[in-house]
Amino acid sequence: MSVLSEKEAVERVRRLRSEIREHQYRYYVLDAPTISDSEYDKLYRELEDLERRFPSLVTPDSPTQRVGGEVSPAFRSVPHRNPVLSLSNAFTEGEVAAFVRRVADLAGEKGPLTYILEPKIDGLSIVLRYEKGFFSLGLTRGDGLTGEDVTRNVRTVKSVPLRLRELPEGTVPEFLEVRGEVYLAKDDFVRLNEERQREGLPTFANPRNAAAGSLRQLDPRVTARRPLRALFYEVREIVMPGTSQAGLFPYPGELAGLEAATETGALELLRALGFPVPAYTTATTLDELVAAITRWGELRRTLPYDTDGIVIKLDDRELARRLGSTGHSPRASLAYKFPPEQVETKVLDIILQVGRTGVLTPTAILEPVRVSGSTVSRATLHNEDIIREKDVRIGDTVVLHKAGDVIPEVVSVIKEKRTGDEREFHWPDKCPVCGGEVVRFPGEAAYRCTGMSCPAQLREKLIHFASRDAMDIRGLGPAVIDALVDSGLVKDAGDIYALTAQDIRTLPRQGERSAEKLIDAIQESRERPLARLIFALGIRHVGQSASYSLAEHFGSLDALLAATPEELTQVPDIGPLTADSIVRSRNQPSMTELISKLKRLGVKAAVSEDKRERTGGPFEGQTLVITGSLPGMTRQEAEEKIRELGGNISSSVSRKTSLVIVGENPGSKLDKARGLGIRIIPAHEFVAMVTQGRGF
Numbered sequence: 079m080s081v082l083s084e085k086e087a088v089e090r091v092r093r094l095r096s097e098i099r100e101h102q103y104r105y106y107v108l109d110a111p112t113i114s115d116s117e118y119d120k121l122y123r124e125l126e127d128l129e130r131r132f133p134s135l136v137t138p139d140s141p142t143q144r145v146g147g148e149v150s151p152a153f154r155s156v157p158h159r160n161p162v163l164s165l166s167n168a169f170t171e172g173e174v175a176a177f178v179r180r181v182a183d184l185a186g187e188k189g190p191l192t193y194i195l196e197p198k199i200d201g202l203s204i205v206l207r208y209e210k211g212f213f214s215l216g217l218t219r220g221d222g223l224t225g226e227d228v229t230r231n232v233r234t235v236k237s238v239p240l241r242l243r244e245l246p247e248g249t250v251p252e253f254l255e256v257r258g259e260v261y262l263a264k265d266d267f268v269r270l271n272e273e274r275q276r277e278g279l280p281t282f283a284n285p286r287n288a289a290a291g292s293l294r295q296l297d298p299r300v301t302a303r304r305p306l307r308a309l310f311y312e313v314r315e316i317v318m319p320g321t322s323q324a325g326l327f328p329y330p331g332e333l334a335g336l337e338a339a340t341e342t343g344a345l346e347l348l349r350a351l352g353f354p355v356p357a358y359t360t361a362t363t364l365d366e367l368v369a370a371i372t373r374w375g376e377l378r379r380t381l382p383y384d385t386d387g388i389v390i391k392l393d394d395r396e397l398a399r400r401l402g403s404t405g406h407s408p409r410a411s412l413a414y415k416f417p418p419e420q421v422e423t424k425v426l427d428i429i430l431q432v433g434r435t436g437v438l439t440p441t442a443i444l445e446p447v448r449v450s451g452s453t454v455s456r457a458t459l460h461n462e463d464i465i466r467e468k469d470v471r472i473g474d475t476v477v478l479h480k481a482g483d484v485i486p487e488v489v490s491v492i493k494e495k496r497t498g499d500e501r502e503f504h505w506p507d508k509c510p511v512c513g514g515e516v517v518r519f520p521g522e523a524a525y526r527c528t529g530m531s532c533p534a535q536l537r538e539k540l541i542h543f544a545s546r547d548a549m550d551i552r553g554l555g556p557a558v559i560d561a562l563v564d565s566g567l568v569k570d571a572g573d574i575y576a577l578t579a580q581d582i583r584t585l586p587r588q589g590e591r592s593a594e595k596l597i598d599a600i601q602e603s604r605e606r607p608l609a610r611l612i613f614a615l616g617i618r619h620v621g622q623s624a625s626y627s628l629a630e631h632f633g634s635l636d637a638l639l640a641a642t643p644e645e646l647t648q649v650p651d652i653g654p655l656t657a658d659s660i661v662r663s664r665n666q667p668s669m670t671e672l673i674s675k676l677k678r679l680g681v682k683a684a685v686s687e688d689k690r691e692r693t694g695g696p697f698e699g700q701t702l703v704i705t706g707s708l709p710g711m712t713r714q715e716a717e718e719k720i721r722e723l724g725g726n727i728s729s730s731v732s733r734k735t736s737l738v739i740v741g742e743n744p745g746s747k748l749d750k751a752r753g754l755g756i757r758i759i760p761a762h763e764f765v766a767m768v769t770q771g772r773g774f
């Protein structure tokens with residue numbers, strides 16, 4: 079890159095920003111990106127570099143300026159300009175018919191009325207204001223009259239425009255207030271929970287809780303790390319330049335060639351202004367409405383977010399305004415709730431599982447039931463607050479469903495079915511496994527076992543250490559680990575490297591051959607790259623991607639151990655919370671002992687490979703997904719190869735996926751990739767190419 083003068087930089091920065099905004103629009107709003115992720119990243123990095131060199135050019139609406147500011151002590155309350163209403167619900171076809179009749183009566187119209195149908199997104203409602211085209215305020219719904227100021231957190235949601243797009247005639251609204259929903263996609267929710275589990279943090283009950291918890295963080299940097307998305311469905315107020323009326327509220331009529339006198343028109347106006355909007359359909363007769371609801375019910379599973387119903391709104395906004403509202407909901411709108419895929423079952427017991435970091439997770443043991451395609455016999459209750467909130471007791475009959483379509487969740491207790499024999503769950507003050515003291519630290523939802531040598535923690539730590547994404551020691555699974563812990567042969571992960579084939583043969587069900595194989599696998603793992611070792615250490619908040627960043631930045635374990643907290647926070651991905659966790663963890667005697675043991679027993683923590691993994695290579699900047707089995711290569715080998723060639727692996731297909739490799743017996747990932755138009759590569763082609771070190 080040539081060195082630009084400040085004057086030249088002004089122009090380049092302007093161009094980059096407008097290009098980046100255009101690409102964000104195509105990606106988030108039109109759902110039709112025209113460049114690859116890596117090309118996009120290149121533009122973004124160039125802008126970041128220029129802004130670093132010429133800080134005076136930074137403006138608050140720059141695409142780089144989403145995360146900023148300090149942790150705030152609390153959210154400010156702000157009154158809404160107009161009440162933020164909710165919807166009345168319908169559960170049957172009959173109720174929908176009654177609604178349609180009522181609207182027609184009230185409207186006194188003879189002709190048929192048109193309705194718009196949109197999925198009811200299961201997230202949390204937000205109201206955003208834009209002044210002179212710039213995002214100026216983000217509020218939660220609150221009690222409908224007053225909301226909380228979450229502006230800085232909303233800024234971090236990438237699909238929220240920081241400035242509005244110009245309408246075709248070159249104007250932007252003087253003032254705009256819109257309403258939408260912040261949510262977490264189903265697959266992002268599952269991934270986030272997996273990540274939290276790996277990092278020893280309590281998991282979220284469902285996508286909505288995860289979204290709400292993420293948006294209500296006092297530190298916007300935490301929000302920024304959560305994959306929040308937003309969709310917008312209501313124009314609440316709009317003032318175009320040159321119009322003196324205070325607000326034209328709420329129906330602007332004909333606007334810049336876009337018809338906003340209808341709900342469909344308003345959605346198209348929102349889209350033109352740069353907001354992602356939900357998919358929608360329209361219907362006029364009752365039959366059409368019912369058919370459309372049925373169709374949405376079938377489509378529901380394929381939507382990327384959880385939805386519990388369909389919102390039906392009269393399309394004509396002027397007519398809707400005239401019909402007004404009753405109490406808290408407009409007369410011209412209705413939420414039709416899907417019959418939920420929910421079942422009843424009994425809580426047989428509540429047990430505690432001790433995680434790697436000592437977190438005690440209460441788990442309901444259930445009478446087995448089938449729900450959403452599988453048999454479920456346990457459901458995590460997450461933490462004390464959730465048990466208390468739902469008042470779940472042992473012996474209760476409960477309603478169960480799958481959150482995000484995947485994770486079994488106790489929805490509620492059927493209190494009418496109580497017999498009086500139910501027992502409340504009491505948190506023990508001693509760990510059920512090691513007898514160590516159990517504490518709930520201030521500000522945390524979880525109870526932890528503080529026992530320094532808790533076998534349950536040790537077991538989880540070892541499982542994590544040997545797992546595929548960490549040191550990848552094949553053959554060292556939970557059963558062998560249990561035997562090693564029980565026999566006292568292994569007291570920390572370091573002891574794995576002191577094991578002999580003779581030791582392993584003494585364990586139950588371990589023969590000559592499996593002992594040899596395990597010793598080989600342990601030997602092989604001594605060569606794993608530094609990033610994997612850092613991840614394997616199981617430091618709280620240090621997940622896979624943080625581990626890669628740390629390995630790349632520090633280059634050796636010693637450098638990482640010697641880094642000051644300030645140096646740690648210089649690393650991309652590493653915030654003060656993570657830095658603090660690293661410092662605490664490395665100061666613990668058990669950790670220093672573990673690290674010196676690992677070194678002494680020949681664990682190399684090679685660095686060069688990390689560097690290679692991250693820089694250059696034909697897959698640089700690409701995210702690959704594998705589905706089905708590959709000829710002549712294990713999944714593990716294929717993943718290593720992809721990382722070596724600069725690529726990233728993801729377990730699920732999304733719009734961010736660059737390539738999907740399809741082997742034998744592919745799963746639903748293939749359909750999804752086809753649906754999204756993602757490039758598909760047959761496995762044999764992939765194997766042939768990577769064995770020659772080539773990409774595509």
Ligand code: IVH
Nearest residue numbers: 163164165196197198199203259311389408
């Ligand atoms: S329209 C006047 N459309 O569902 C009410 N709401 O009570 C305007 N929601 O809290 C709401 N998706 O946050 C509307 N496509 C959609 C929606 C939607 C989700 C939420 C909204 C509200 C609740 C309805």
